[in-house]
Structure formats: C-alpha cells, structure tokens
Amino acid sequence: MNPETLLGDTVIDAVSAVFMVVGALMSLGAAIGLLRFPDLMSRMHAATKPQVLGLFLLLFALGLQLRTWWAWPVLVVAWLFQLLTVPVSAHMVGRAGYRTKHLHPELLSSDELEAVVQQAAGKRGFDDENPAGFNPDDAGSPDRRGRLDGGPGAGSA
Amino acid sequence: MSRKRVSLRQELPLLVWLVIVWGALWQNFSPGNLLFGALIAVVVARLFYLPPVELGGRFNVLRAVPFAFIFLAKVVAASFQVLSLAVVRGPLVISAVVAVPLRSHSDLLVTATGHVISLIPGSLVVEVDRSTSTLYIHGVNIRSPEDAAKLRQEVRDTEAGLIRIMGTKDELSALKQEVGA
Incomplete structure (x- = not known):
C-alpha cells in the first residue's frame, strides 16, 4: 500500500461519513417537521422535501463506498425516479388536502x-x-x- | 389505429432512457445486453403507447449543466431552511397560497417548472390551471406580500431557465424581448 491510496481512502471515507450523517439529519428534519408543523400542507413540505437532499447524500456516500463504477447508474436512476415521483405525490396529497380544507386559514x-x-x-x-x-x-x-x-x-x- | 404515429426520431430520447434504465438495473452495460434492452424498449414503446411528449425541438446542454448545479444548491439551502423552520418556529409557521401565471403554455414546460419548484423545499404546487397555465403554489414561511412576490419571481426565473434549456424558439425569443425590455 503506498501512502497516496491510503490518503485517498481516508478522504473518501471522510466525505461519505459526512454525507451519511447529513443525509440522516435530513430524515430527522422530516420527522421533526411532521411533528411540529401545524397543518397538512406545511407537513407535506417536511415529509417530502428533505428526502430529495437526504437520499442524494446517502446514495452518494453509498456510491463512494461501493468503489465500483457500475453501482453509479443504479444510484442515479434511483435518485431520478425519486425526483420524478416526489412532486407528483406531494401535489396529489396537497391538492386533496386543499380541497377537503385540511388547512388553517x-x-x-x-x-x-x-x-x-x-x-x-x-x-x-x-x-x-x-x-x-x-x-x-x-x-x-x-x-x-x-x-x-x-x-x-x-x-x- | 387512427392515432398519428410518432417518428422514431421523436421517440429516441424515450428509447435511450429505457435502455439506460435496463442497463442500470442489470448493472451490465455490455453491447449484447444493451442491444437486447433496445429491442425490449422498442417493443414496450410500441405496445404501451403513450401520448407523445411535445418537445420544443431544442436542448441546450450549456444552459442545462449550470441550471442543474444551481438547482442542487437551492435544494441544499432550502432543505436547511425548512429544517431550521421546523425546529425554531414549528407550529407558528405562516404560509400562503400564491398564484403564479407562467409564460409558456406548453404542457412539458409547465410540468417541468412545477416539478423543479416542488423539489425545492418550501414550495409545493397545490393546483394547476392548464387553460391559463397558472400554478397555485403553497409556500412555507410566506408572511408578507413581499415574500409572496419573491416566491413568484423565483418561479418565473425557474421557468425562464427551463425555457432557455428546452423551450421552443418562439418562447425563447419572447423571453429575450421581455428581458431586453
């Protein structure tokens, strides 16, 4: 083992550690938001949005740790599908919530x-x-x- | 079938995407696997016929890359903002439903704008009026008309960015005139 690859490993480990902790923090933020926000609409913000970043960070850390290039396309596709579906589900719930007046004027x-x-x-x-x-x-x-x-x-x- | 057939060229982006998904799921990008994936993509696209997406006919990669990075930066900033809102203000947070009239009437651009703005934490599309292409957006922490104006401006800027990437030529020239004026 030459010192350069060792240093590279340390950097990769450090970056993925930071990303994983911040990604988990985003999930925690979603939970706090669900508990503390007052109505359905603002809860939707907390329930759906931090995951966009949280999942990105976790998948990125996963990709760094797996050290194989063919893991990246799967991770990218997983994230892209998340990007495509999150706004739709948030919109459907938000719209249903507005129509049934689940909000505090x-x-x-x-x-x-x-x-x-x-x-x-x-x-x-x-x-x-x-x-x-x-x-x-x-x-x-x-x-x-x-x-x-x-x-x-x-x-x- | 009375429906108009889509040309292969128009269908190509969809087919390429399907092949990429196929390769990613198999975690195998060997030529044989990709060829088989392409075959399946063509069969699937023929059997499960969807209304064609009306693309603007252009795609500006030079605009798309910075847009993607700005989008990511906005997502990061707004994620922490919503997190701090949840912790600090919680039940007392003030929101608003803001109507944002868009420039473009193309379904693709309205959808894309709605998606991008929904993905950025703090704003959520509640209702879409397709006839006037107006988005009704629920924004968190909108406490004054100034905040609402800021949100409206942000949505309009997002739409402008998307028009620069993949809007039609007409929309692009209209946008240029508006910016120039």
Missing part, C-alpha cells in the same frame, strides 16, 4: 386560490339546479355549499 398570509375556487363553486352551483350537470358528487357536496354560504373558510385574508 389563520395560518395563511394570503390565499390566491380561494377566490378562484369560490368562482368555480358558484358556476357549479348553477349546474346543480339542472340534474344533467356532470360530476354531481363534487358539485353537490355540502363542503362546496358551505363555502358559498360564507362558511368559516370564506373571506380569510
């Missing part, structure tokens, strides 16, 4: 979607009167009507 400084939703709900309200209107279960839900009547969700600013 008093914790929003502004809500520019509210007015648009109310307008759309108003249009659907007319459809409601003729039974031929499509998507009946959505338009006829008491949830939407509550909004039109100026329920607790309306007029938050």
Whole structure:
C-alpha cells in the first residue's frame, strides 16, 4: 500500500461519513417537521422535501463506498425516479388536502386560490339546479355549499 | 389505429432512457445486453403507447449543466431552511397560497417548472390551471406580500431557465424581448 491510496481512502471515507450523517439529519428534519408543523400542507413540505437532499447524500456516500463504477447508474436512476415521483405525490396529497380544507386559514398570509375556487363553486352551483350537470358528487357536496354560504373558510385574508 | 404515429426520431430520447434504465438495473452495460434492452424498449414503446411528449425541438446542454448545479444548491439551502423552520418556529409557521401565471403554455414546460419548484423545499404546487397555465403554489414561511412576490419571481426565473434549456424558439425569443425590455 503506498501512502497516496491510503490518503485517498481516508478522504473518501471522510466525505461519505459526512454525507451519511447529513443525509440522516435530513430524515430527522422530516420527522421533526411532521411533528411540529401545524397543518397538512406545511407537513407535506417536511415529509417530502428533505428526502430529495437526504437520499442524494446517502446514495452518494453509498456510491463512494461501493468503489465500483457500475453501482453509479443504479444510484442515479434511483435518485431520478425519486425526483420524478416526489412532486407528483406531494401535489396529489396537497391538492386533496386543499380541497377537503385540511388547512388553517389563520395560518395563511394570503390565499390566491380561494377566490378562484369560490368562482368555480358558484358556476357549479348553477349546474346543480339542472340534474344533467356532470360530476354531481363534487358539485353537490355540502363542503362546496358551505363555502358559498360564507362558511368559516370564506373571506380569510 | 387512427392515432398519428410518432417518428422514431421523436421517440429516441424515450428509447435511450429505457435502455439506460435496463442497463442500470442489470448493472451490465455490455453491447449484447444493451442491444437486447433496445429491442425490449422498442417493443414496450410500441405496445404501451403513450401520448407523445411535445418537445420544443431544442436542448441546450450549456444552459442545462449550470441550471442543474444551481438547482442542487437551492435544494441544499432550502432543505436547511425548512429544517431550521421546523425546529425554531414549528407550529407558528405562516404560509400562503400564491398564484403564479407562467409564460409558456406548453404542457412539458409547465410540468417541468412545477416539478423543479416542488423539489425545492418550501414550495409545493397545490393546483394547476392548464387553460391559463397558472400554478397555485403553497409556500412555507410566506408572511408578507413581499415574500409572496419573491416566491413568484423565483418561479418565473425557474421557468425562464427551463425555457432557455428546452423551450421552443418562439418562447425563447419572447423571453429575450421581455428581458431586453
């Protein structure tokens, strides 16, 4: 063993150690965020986002430690699929959460979607009167009507 | 089949991606394996026909590489920011839902912008209005109209970066005019 490869090994070990600890810290951050954030939407931030970086760091450390070049394509593909799927799942949960009003209006400084939703709900309200209107279960839900009547969700600013 | 056939050239990026995934999963990039993977990719793409993705017809690698690095830096910075928010402010965090009208009406660019902005911690696409190509984004720690304006500007900048990478020529020239004006 010449000293140069030994030094290289030490550097690789040190880098992967740091990456692994920081990556684990990101998972810890997700857990803390899940516990401490107040509503579904802000929890989604904590639940999905730190993993983008956390998984990147862990996979990078793994690639460094495996010392084989053919491990890299798998790791890259794993991360890319994570990048492709995380926003979709976050969006679907966030969207469902918004529509079922799993949020605290008093914790929003502004809500520019509210007015648009109310307008759309108003249009659907007319459809409601003729039974031929499509998507009946959505338009006829008491949830939407509550909004039109100026329920607790309306007029938050 | 009444659907318009996609030309092989248009399908090529998808096929190359499938072959790369095949090789990565087998952890074997020998020519024989890649050839077999290519065969399977063609069969899969023919059998499971998807609506074609309308690419802009250009891809600027010189713009893509810095964009990727800036993206990674933003992810790192924002990850720590959300972490500190969770620890320090926790239940008292103030958020907002911000409407961001985008320049481009292409599905690909709207999707890509939404993805990039969702991957950066602290912002999450709640709703997409395809007809006006408006993204409704839930941002964490948005406490004033200035913060909202900053978030809106960031989304618009991200979109501008993506247009420079893979937008159509029309979108690119429109962007150049806007920046020049």
